[in-house]
Amino acid sequence: MVKRLFTGVVTLMVLSGLGFLFFAWQPALTAIEPPQAAAFPAEQIAQGEQLALAGFCANCHTVPGGQDYAGGLGLDSGFGIIYTTNITPDPETGIGTWSEAAFFRAMRKGVSRNGAHLLPAFPYSHFAKITDPDLTALYAYFMTRTPVKAEKQRNTLPFPLNIRLLQAGWKLLFVNSSAGPYQPRADKSEAWNRGAYLSEGLGHCGACHTPRNALGGEKLDHAYGGAVIDHWLAPSLTHTNPSPLPWTEADLFDYLRNGASPLHGVAAGSMAEVVHMGLAKLPEADVRAIAVFFADLNGSATVDAAPALATAMARERNDTGSEADHGAQLFRTACAYCHYNNAERPAPARPELALSSTIFASDPVNFIHVVLDGIGSKDGIPGLYMPGFAKSLSDDDIAELASYLRRTRTDQPAWPNLIEAVASNRKSLTASH
Numbered sequence: 001m002v003k004r005l006f007t008g009v010v011t012l013m014v015l016s017g018l019g020f021l022f023f024a025w026q027p028a029l030t031a032i033e034p035p036q037a038a039a040f041p042a043e044q045i046a047q048g049e050q051l052a053l054a055g056f057c058a059n060c061h062t063v064p065g066g067q068d069y070a071g072g073l074g075l076d077s078g079f080g081i082i083y084t085t086n087i088t089p090d091p092e093t094g095i096g097t098w099s100e101a102a103f104f105r106a107m108r109k110g111v112s113r114n115g116a117h118l119l120p121a122f123p124y125s126h127f128a129k130i131t132d133p134d135l136t137a138l139y140a141y142f143m144t145r146t147p148v149k150a151e152k153q154r155n156t157l158p159f160p161l162n163i164r165l166l167q168a169g170w171k172l173l174f175v176n177s178s179a180g181p182y183q184p185r186a187d188k189s190e191a192w193n194r195g196a197y198l199s200e201g202l203g204h205c206g207a208c209h210t211p212r213n214a215l216g217g218e219k220l221d222h223a224y225g226g227a228v229i230d231h232w233l234a235p236s237l238t239h240t241n242p243s244p245l246p247w248t249e250a251d252l253f254d255y256l257r258n259g260a261s262p263l264h265g266v267a268a269g270s271m272a273e274v275v276h277m278g279l280a281k282l283p284e285a286d287v288r289a290i291a292v293f294f295a296d297l298n299g300s301a302t303v304d305a306a307p308a309l310a311t312a313m314a315r316e317r318n319d320t321g322s323e324a325d326h327g328a329q330l331f332r333t334a335c336a337y338c339h340y341n342n343a344e345r346p347a348p349a350r351p352e353l354a355l356s357s358t359i360f361a362s363d364p365v366n367f368i369h370v371v372l373d374g375i376g377s378k379d380g381i382p383g384l385y386m387p388g389f390a391k392s393l394s395d396d397d398i399a400e401l402a403s404y405l406r407r408t409r410t411d412q413p414a415w416p417n418l419i420e421a422v423a424s425n426r427k428s429l430t431a432s433h
């Protein structure tokens with residue numbers, strides 16, 4: 001009996017193992033002669049350029065100061081560094097010998113031309129929603145870039161994460177491979193559908209803003225619920241967004257188009273790249289459409305912002321600060337001359353901290369990051385910058401400032417372990433500079 005059971009279990013394991021291999025094994029697709037640039041219509045290439053901006057391909061595939069799309073940027077996965085690949089049409093080190101079918105398979109299924117499974121640091125589960133004509137245009141754009149010779153650097157993932165075949169198991173668990181390209185919803189407007197298509201597919205907003213499970217899969221039942229990524233918090237984009245004021249369509253448009261919104265502050269960190277290297281260069285209607293989609297998702301149209309605005313401005317005005325409080329003193333000497341507002345609405349050049357998500361969020365990382373590192377004049381409000389205080393303020397100082405602003409500008413519970421949080425953020429900044 002026991003023996004028969006054992007044989008049964010072993011047979012089952014062998015069969016499921018074979019089934020997994022059958023699923024996991026992907027053929028190499030035949031290499032082609034690199035196509036001539038003239039093979040692609042000019043308007044298709046131009047369309048592909050727009051789509052590459054909307055998908056932020058350069059943010060990951062171009063090293064700052066390096067050659068366009070030659071890859072080599074290291075992404076810290078938490079388990080090891082994953083390097084981006086060369087997606088120029090160089091036949092040896094890039095994608096020059098890739099057929100359109102090979103490109104489609106990579107973008108939709110995360111499989112390289114040689115059959116190797118690609119890692120989810122490449123957001124193919126989002127790109128799978130791109131339509132056929134848009135993928136064709138992207139292919140035309142990339143096959144007509146200047147070829148650059150640049151080998152992919154080896155990822156530093158430890159065993160067994162470096163076994164690409166096992167990625168198939170990850171896909172089985174977390175990628176809905178039968179979903180196919182984006183399907184418009186009949187009950188929504190054309191702008192909403194355009195916004196949803198761009199956000200869920202090319203723009204892969206969820207790759208940063210959706211929380212992940214322990215194995216790194218996006219928790220799709222908490223889509224856009226907010227997540228910490230690379231020592232930044234990508235805040236929730238739903239009604240659980242930390243900002244005291246709702247993000248209206250107009251606010252979202254300003255922020256996504258220009259990187260700054262008068263009532264919500266500025267885009268810093270990787271969001272600054274998303275705006276300035278991508279969204280700012282798209283047709284205005286596309287950015288408007290993304291704003292329409294998220295304004296509907298967060299329900300801002302049904303919220304009256306006036307009371308929350310009045311409360312925030314009153315908190316700011318009424319705070320005279322107690323001389324004994326080190327945080328209050330620091331705020332007055334180091335911050336107030338740029339940030340203090342004494343009116344019904346904040347002045348456009350004075351971001352109001354009593355309205356900032358950075359002070360209201362459950363995680364202080366963004367506040368700490370901005371205070372340590374500042375915000376350059378290229379990001380945020382044109383012509384203005386926020387100085388970094390890494391050299392002039394200690395971990396203690398920044399922790400005191402944070403708890404003071406949290407206490408006087410919000411109704412949220414105190415942040416725990418602030419000094420440790422500042423110290424660990426400071427370390428990550430030193431490591432990346």
Ligand code: HEC
Nearest residue numbers: 055056057060082083084085087106112118119121122123
């Ligand atoms: C968030 C970062 C990120 C973005 C954005 C991104 N990629 Fe990638 N991409 C990667 C990484 C990382 C890899 C390599 C994954 C691996 O080693 O398994 C990759 C691999 C690829 C590959 C496979 C190349 C090969 O040799 O196997 C293609 C094709 C590709 N990307 C195209 C694109 C296009 C087109 C866009 C824009 C629409 C884009 N990527 C946007 C990170 C990114």
Ligand code: HEC
Nearest residue numbers: 203204205208232233234235266267268269270271357366
């Ligand atoms: C590479 C990661 C990444 C991607 C992709 C990304 N975001 Fe962000 N986003 C962030 C981070 C990090 C922040 C916090 C920045 C800050 O506080 O200055 C942020 C902030 C925001 C905010 C401000 C929220 C608040 O309360 O302050 C909005 C709105 C936003 N993102 C929308 C989007 C949309 C829409 C997309 C897709 C088109 C997108 N993001 C794609 C990382 C990302």
Ligand code: HEC
Nearest residue numbers: 265266334335338351356357358370375380381384385386
């Ligand atoms: C010289 C003027 C100046 C000083 C001093 C200054 N800031 Fe700023 N700060 C700015 C500007 C301007 C921005 C908006 C970013 C931009 O446009 O570059 C900003 C942005 C911020 C943000 C992000 C707000 C958001 O939601 O987008 C925080 C948080 C912040 N400052 C905190 C502080 C703190 C704390 C201090 C004092 C230690 C301080 N700042 C000192 C000018 C200043």
